Amino acid sequence: MDRETLIKKWLNHDLTTEERQAFEKLDDYSSLIKLHSAVNKFKAPDFDSTSVFDTISTEIQKKQKTKTNWVKPFLRIAAILAICFSVYYFAGSNDTRVATIASEKTELILPDASTVTLNAKSTLTYNAKKWEDNRNLNLIGEAFFKVTKGEKFTVQTAQGNITVLGTEFNVNNREGLFKVTCYEGSVKVISDIKTQVLKPGDNFLILDGKFIASEKETFSKPNWLNNESKFNSLPFKFVLEEFERQYNMKVVSKTIDTNVLFTGGFTHNDMELALKSITLPLNIKYSIKNQLIELSRE
Amino acid sequence: MPKNLHDNVCDENIFSNIYKRHSKDLHNFLYYKYGDKLNPQDKVQEAFVKLWENCKKILPKKAKSFLFTVGNNLMLNEVAHHKVVLKFQETKPQSIAHETPQFLMEEKEYMLKLQTAISSLTEAQRVAFLMNRIEGKKHKEIAELLNISTKAVEKRIYGALKQLRQEIEGI
Numbered sequence: 108m109d110r111e112t113l114i115k116k117w118l119n120h121d122l123t124t125e126e127r128q129a130f131e132k133l134d135d136y137s138s139l140i141k142l143h144s145a146v147n148k149f150k151a152p153d154f155d156s157t158s159v160f161d162t163i164s165t166e167i168q169k170k171q172k173t174k175t176n177w178v179k180p181f182l183r184i185a186a187i188l189a190i191c192f193s194v195y196y197f198a199g200s201n202d203t204r205v206a207t208i209a210s211e212k213t214e215l216i217l218p219d220a221s222t223v224t225l226n227a228k229s230t231l232t233y234n235a236k237k238w239e240d241n242r243n244l245n246l247i248g249e250a251f252f253k254v255t256k257g258e259k260f261t262v263q264t265a266q267g268n269i270t271v272l273g274t275e276f277n278v279n280n281r282e283g284l285f286k287v288t289c290y291e292g293s294v295k296v297i298s299d300i301k302t303q304v305l306k307p308g309d310n311f312l313i314l315d316g317k318f319i320a321s322e323k324e325t326f327s328k329p330n331w332l333n334n335e336s337k338f339n340s341l342p343f344k345f346v347l348e349e350f351e352r353q354y355n356m357k358v359v360s361k362t363i364d365t366n367v368l369f370t371g372g373f374t375h376n377d378m379e380l381a382l383k384s385i386t387l388p389l390n391i392k393y394s395i396k397n398q399l400i401e402l403s404r405e
Numbered sequence: 406m407p408k409n410l411h412d413n414v415c416d417e418n419i420f421s422n423i424y425k426r427h428s429k430d431l432h433n434f435l436y437y438k439y440g441d442k443l444n445p446q447d448k449v450q451e452a453f454v455k456l457w458e459n460c461k462k463i464l465p466k467k468a469k470s471f472l473f474t475v476g477n478n479l480m481l482n483e484v485a486h487h488k489v490v491l492k493f494q495e496t497k498p499q500s501i502a503h504e505t506p507q508f509l510m511e512e513k514e515y516m517l518k519l520q521t522a523i524s525s526l527t528e529a530q531r532v533a534f535l536m537n538r539i540e541g542k543k544h545k546e547i548a549e550l551l552n553i554s555t556k557a558v559e560k561r562i563y564g565a566l567k568q569l570r571q572e573i574e575g576i
Contacts (some may be wrong), residue, residue: 111563118537118562119544140572141565145519146538151445152431153437159446160421163453170458309502 114139128385173264206230207248209355210375212331217242221260224251226279228329243382249279251329266313267298276305277329284345287311287326314342330372337372356377360402363391415460423468424453430550431472431541437535438528439480440491452476470552486514490524491535515573522572526565533558534565 113130116122117139121129130136138371175335206224207213214224215231218238225231229248232304237243254260256273266285269278272294279285287296289305296303296311301318303311308323322339344365346359353375371388373381382400386393390405411513414420428449433447452475456468463471493516523531533551536542542550545557551558 114566115559115563118566119559120541121543130539135570138570139494139566141515142519142569142573143538144524145493145516146535146569148516149491149520149523150494150539151433151535151536152441154432154446154449156425156428159428159450160424162450163424163457164456166450 125339202232203235204230209352217244219255219257221252221254222401223253226250226330238385246278246280249277249331250283251275251332268297270295274330274354281348282317284341285311285313286297290324290327290331331375334375336375338369340368340370341379343369343389344366350381350385354381356398356400358400358402362403363389413441413461414456414463414465420457420460420464423465423472426471427472428453431476433479433540434473434532434550435476437491437532438477443480443483445476445480448476448479451479459505469550473550473552488518493533494521518573519569523534525572527566530565530568532546533561534569537562 110133110390113122113133116126117130126167133139143352163290174282184241199349205213205215205225207227207229207343209228211227212225213237214222215221217233218235219242221242223231223244229246229250231247231250232245233243242255244260244262246264250262252260252262252271253271253275254271260271260273262269262278264278264280264285265345266280271292271294274294275290276292276294277286277290279287285288285298287294287305287310289307289309292305293307296305297319298313300313300316301311303309305311308325310324311322312319312321328338336346338346338349338354343363347360347365350373351358352358353373356378369389371384373384375381376405382393382395386402392403392405394401396401412429416421419455431452432445434451435448439445452472455475456463458514459471523535534541536547536550537544544562547562548555548558
């Protein structure tokens, strides 16, 4: 075995007994050993393992403390923010809501340029963000729709849904009364009782849960848009309710049969005149006290 | 049977085992490489604190290379490199007698020569050589610590030996 291999083996602390003997016979054995023992005087200072570990432990504990001190308040803040956000997101919802009070009418334009006119004491809700995907509206009360052509347009009410593609129609959805009138195009009305497709002039009327066949409409627009309410063989109570809504009055009519059918109308601009036009035909007396109107037999 | 139940070093037992196994090697590595001016003991401490802080991200078997890399970087951060001169322990006259003043002087001279020679080794050579000679580590062990091949360790150590002898004995 040559000298270099022997030295390398020695360096690797890997000499067998025989090899060790051979190594000891090398010329430079003594100088190598001298070097080796001299080098050993450069030994690294003792490493104080335990004391360093103690320092590490205390350091770690310190850091952990400060860490938890930060994490907890942060979590609290995050939780509060999360709650605020979810309340805003869910309770606030993204729906747009338009409502009218008594004796108020309003016209609004939907994101697709369709227009809606809301009659007194009516509420309309829709989601403006999702409008492109589904044209869905929720209506309580009465409204006239002028829908631009496009995807399915649905008006949802408690008493039935109205689906159209592009048309003009009026929906009157009051307690006990559900009336849809088509003025242009065609309208599909789906209610629990009946489903019908309306052509221009057609009326769809449900009174107290019963479908009533009614005559064709001759006007091209609902009358209430011209500040007039017209009734065609409707029970008198609906006339009184509409009157209350238009003038923000309370009508008391204990002694009168309000189921009598009424045909006629009243204006929205003059209360005296309006009152006369609905009471005279039925021979009814009225007296006005503040916000209260009392009706009685003549 | 080695169990691979733990995928991080956050467990205190695992952590202290790693400490026991690697702290001394890490200390010596840093000492032989950078000398004692930058206080290798502090760096060992910092490296282990860093290991704990990152314990969730580190597999137990990666801990060693993490420690060595961090320790090394901590040293490098501290200072632009300077020449490392390691200290040697003065030989205490063993039992007064035999050593003539001349021998002592020669001895001292030899040590000073060796000191200069060691300083002029490359970092890589010095670390490998001293770990081998002083800590008595085999090539394979050093290779594992430094993440290099056994062959490279052998080359560094043999090269270091050759260079030292050349400088001291003029061979």
